[in-house]
Amino acid sequence: MFVFFLLFLCFLSPLPHSLSLTQDGLFLLEARRHLSDPENALSSWNPAATTPCRWRSVTCDPLTGAVTSVSLPNFSLSGPFPAVLCRIASLTTLNLASNLINSTLSAVAFAACRNLVFLDLSQNNLVGPIPDSLAGIATLQHLDLSGNNFSGAIPASLASLPCLKTLNLVNNLLTGTIPSSLGNLTSLKHLQLAYNPFSPSRIPSQLGNLRNLETLFLAGCNLVGRIPDTLSNLSHLTNIDFSQNGITGHIPQWLTRFKRVNQIELFKNKLSGELPKGMSNMTSLRFFDASTNELTGTIPTELCELPLASLNLYENKLEGVLPPTIARSPNLYELKLFSNKLIGTLPSDLGSNSPLNHIDVSFNRFSGEIPANICRRGEFEELILMYNYFSGKIPASLGDCKSLKRVRLKNNNLSGSVPDGVWGLPHLNLLELLENSLSGQISKAISGAYNLSNLLLSYNMFSGSIPEEIGMLDNLVEFAASNNNLSGKIPESVVKLSQLVNVDLSYNQLSGELNFGGIGELSKVTDLNLSHNMFNGSVPSELAKFPVLNNLDLSWNNFSGEIPMMLQNLKLTGLNLSYNQLSGDIPPLYANDKYKMSFIGNPGICNHLLGLCDCHGKSKNRRYVWILWSTFALAVVVFIIGVAWFYFRYRKAKKLKKGLSVSRWKSFHKLGFSEFEVAKLLSEDNVIGSGASGKVYKVVLSNGEVVVAVKKLCGAPMNVDGNVGARKDEFDAEVETLGRIRHKNIVKLWCCCNSGEQRLLVYEYMPNGSLADLLKGNKKSLLDWVTRYKIAVDAAEGLCYLHHDCVPPIVHRDVKSNNILVDAEFVAKVADFGVAKMVTGISQGTRSMSVIAGSYGYIAPEYAYTLRVNEKCDIYSFGVVLLELVTGRPPIDPEYGESDLVKWVSSMLEHEGLDHVIDPTLDSKYREEISKVLSVGLHCTSSIPITRPTMRKVVKMLQEVTTEVPKSRSVNGGNVPCSYEGASHAINEV
Structure with a gap:
C-alpha cells in the first residue's frame, strides 16, 4: 500500500519541464547550446515548452507535431555545424544560410539526415572537403553550399542523388x-559551379544529358x-554563363618538358573554338554569356x-x-560584343522589336x-x-x-551636325563624340541636359561660338572641345x-579677352588649356584664385x-x-630652368639667367657683339666648371654604391633639383618609415x-606575380606606368x-x-568629421582613376590607411603602388597571383584564399x-579576438x-553623414565580390553623403588619363 501511495503522489506532482519537451525539441536545444547567438534570435526556444512547434523558424507537421523544417538564415549564428539537427528524423528542410558557421562538415554529419529535401548552408565559413555522406540523402532536391x-574535389558520389x-x-x-558523372543527375535544373579554382579542363560533354537543366x-x-x-540538346536551358574562363594560375613546370605543342595546348587557352552547333534547339534560352574567352569563328545565326x-x-x-x-528578339535588352573583330553593319531594325537598354560594340570593325x-x-x-567605322549622321x-x-x-567616321534633341537630352550624363568629322554648332538646346557631367567634342569640325546656355549645366565636370573650329569669346556664364x-579648348579660333570676374564658382578647376587660339588682352590675375589649379596652358x-x-x-x-x-x-x-620653356616666344620677357634677354631695345649689332663675347666667356667658365665638376664627381662616385649613376636615373616631371644629389643625402638619420619593401627617407x-x-627598395626586383628575380626592364616599365599618372x-x-x-x-x-x-x-x-570625409572622397577619386581611367587598369593590391598620405592642407593621396608587385594589364577579368600581396x-x-585578383580586392580594402575613418579603430586589434574590424563593426x-x-x-551633429559613409564601407566589404560596387559607384555614393562639405571634383578628377595603350573598356561596364 505504501508503494502505491508514493506512486499516487508522483502522479500528482508536475513533471520536470525538460521531460515534457518532445525529443525533437531537445535536439533543437542541444543545437542552440553549441551555437553562438549574439542577436538572441533563438530566445523563443524555451525549454519550458512542451513542443518546439511555436518556436521561431521551426515548422512542424500539423498532424504528428514532428519538426519538419528549421530555417535560420541571416541570424548571425556562429560556431560549428550543429550536426545534432540531423537526428530529427522528420526534418526535410535545413536552412542556415548567411551565418558564420565555421567548421568542417564531418563524414558522419549527415548520416542521420535521411529525409532532407532542402539543405542550404550558403554564405558561411565552412571549410574542408564536401562530405561524401551527402550522397546518402536520397531525398535531397536542393543543395546550396555556395x-x-x-x-x-567535387565528390563524384553526388551524381548518385536521384x-x-x-x-x-x-x-x-x-x-x-x-x-x-554529374551528367547522371537527370533531374537537375540548376547547376552552378562558378568561381572555383578548378584545374584546367574541358566542359564535360556528359552535361548534355541533363535534359531538364x-x-x-x-x-x-x-x-x-x-x-x-x-x-545544344538542353532545350530547357534559360541561362548559360561561361564567362571569364581560362587558367588563373601558372602552367605547371613539368608540362614544359613536352616537346609537342598539342600536348600542352589545352592548358594555354581559355574557352576557344567556335560556338557549338545546333543551338537552335535551345528554344528557352534567354541569357547567354561567354565573354572574356578566346572564342573564334562567327556568331551563329x-x-x-x-x-x-x-547576349x-x-x-x-x-x-x-x-x-x-x-533584331527580331522580342526580349533583347542587352547586347555586349565589344573587343572582337566583327565587321558589317548593325541591323537597321535593331531596337524596333525589343526593349533594348544597352549596346556596346566598341573596338570592332563595324561600319554603316x-x-x-x-x-x-x-x-x-x-x-x-567607340573605335569602329560607323559613318553618316547621328x-x-x-x-x-x-x-x-x-x-x-x-573614333568613328560620323559626319554632319548633331541633332538639337541630342544636345538637350535630360538624363544624359556623358556625351563623347571625340575623333569624328562632326560639324555644325553646339546647340543652345544644351541647356536641357542638366545632368550632363562630361561633354567631350575634341577632334571634330564644330564651328561657331560656345553658347551662353552652357552655363546652365550645373553638373558639368569636364568640357573638352579641342581641335575644332570654334570661334568667338568664351561665354561669361562659364x-x-x-x-x-x-577644360580643354585648345586648337580653335576663340578670341577676345578672358574674363573670370565671377571666378568664385570655379573652385574645382584643375586643368585649363586654352592654347593655340587668338585670345588677347592680359593674362587674368584672377587665375591665381583657382585654388586647385594644376595645369595652365x-x-x-x-x-x-x-x-x-x-x-x-598656384601650385602648378x-x-x-x-x-604670346x-x-x-x-x-x-x-624663374628657373624647370619653367624656361614656359616663356619662350615672348619677345618682351627678360630674364638673363634663362637666356631670355630681348627686352631693352639695344641695337642688333651691339646685341650680337655682346652675345658673342658673352658666349665666349660663358664657354670658358663652363669648361673650367665642367673640369672641376667632373673631378669632384669622379671622387664622390667612388663613395656611392656600385652602379649608381646619373645615366640610370629616369625623370617623369621637370625637376628643380639634381637627381644625383638625392642619393648622396640618404642617411639613417633621415629615415621616416620602413616596411617590407624598403625604407623611406626625408x-x-x-x-x-x-x-x-x-x-629605397630592398631585395631584387619582383615581377607582377611577386616572383623574385624579374628582369630590370620589368621594373622600368612599371615605374614608367606610375610616372605617367597625373x-x-x-x-x-x-x-x-x-x-x-x-x-630609389x-x-x-x-x-x-x-x-x-x-x-x-x-x-x-x-x-574632425569634415576632414575625414574629405580624405575619404580624395582617396576614392585616386583609386577610381586607377581602375577606370588608366589603360591598362591598375589594381593597387595594397590599399590601406598607411598608403593614403595627407599633405599640409589635408588633401589625401594614394601612395605606395608597391612597384615591385604592381599589377597592370588587367582588363575586365581576374588575374591570379602566386603570392598574396596586401x-x-x-x-x-x-583573394586570401584563391589568389584571384581584380579591382574588387581594392574595393574591399578601401571599405576597411x-x-x-568612421570608428577611429585599426583593422586588427586584440579586442576583436580572432575577428577583424569588418566583423567587429x-x-x-x-x-x-x-x-x-x-x-x-x-x-x-554629423551622425547621419557618418552613418551613410559607414554604409558605403559595409557595402564595399561585402564577402561576395560581385555585390561590391565599382570605385566609380563608390565615389558617387560618397558625393551624395552631404551637400555641405565640398564634393569631389569628378570621377577621374579631371586629370590626365594614363591611356597610352589605347582606350579602356573598364569604364564601359560602370
Missing part, C-alpha cells in the same frame, strides 16, 4: 575537375577548349534567332557579321549608319560604339530618346559651372602685358605661357626649398633610379604623413579604410547599435 571555403534539382557550389576553393553557371572555372555541341534577353560575347576573337535576326530605331521602345540608356531619332544616359561614339574640373595666343605675380600662389605642375606677346619679368617662383635638398620622400589624389613620382643593386623612388613629400599615423597619433584631434586586415576574403551594429561603432571624438 560562398564558403570548401576545398578539394532527386537533386539544384546543385550550387559557387565561390568556394574547389579544385580538381568538374566530374563528368535550366541554369548552367560555369564562369571563372578554368575551363578550356571547345564548348561541347552536346549542350541560330543563336541570334533565339528569344534572347541578353554577352565581348572580349573574344569573333569575326564576321552580326546576324540581323538578333547607326540604326535609327534603336530607341523605338523608349527604354534605351547606353549607346557605346540619327535625329536619338534626340527623342529621353531615357539616354550615356553616348560614346569616339563661371557658374561650380563642378567644372577639366595659354600658349600660342596673343596675350600681352606683364605676367601677374599672383600666379605664384604644368605652366605654359609661350608664344608678354613682357616684363617672370615671377620669381618660375631628404631636404641643398637649396633648402625642396623636400622629397625617397623610398592625378591630384595620387602621390607624384618625381623620378627613379635603378642600378640593378639599388633602386623619389616622391613628393607629404608633411602630415599617412592616414594611419593621424588616426593613432597626436594629430587625431585634427581629424596587408592583414585589408585583404579581401576571396572607410570603417577606420557588423557585430557591434547588431548588438550595441550605431553609437557604439562611431568614434566618440566625432561631433554628433
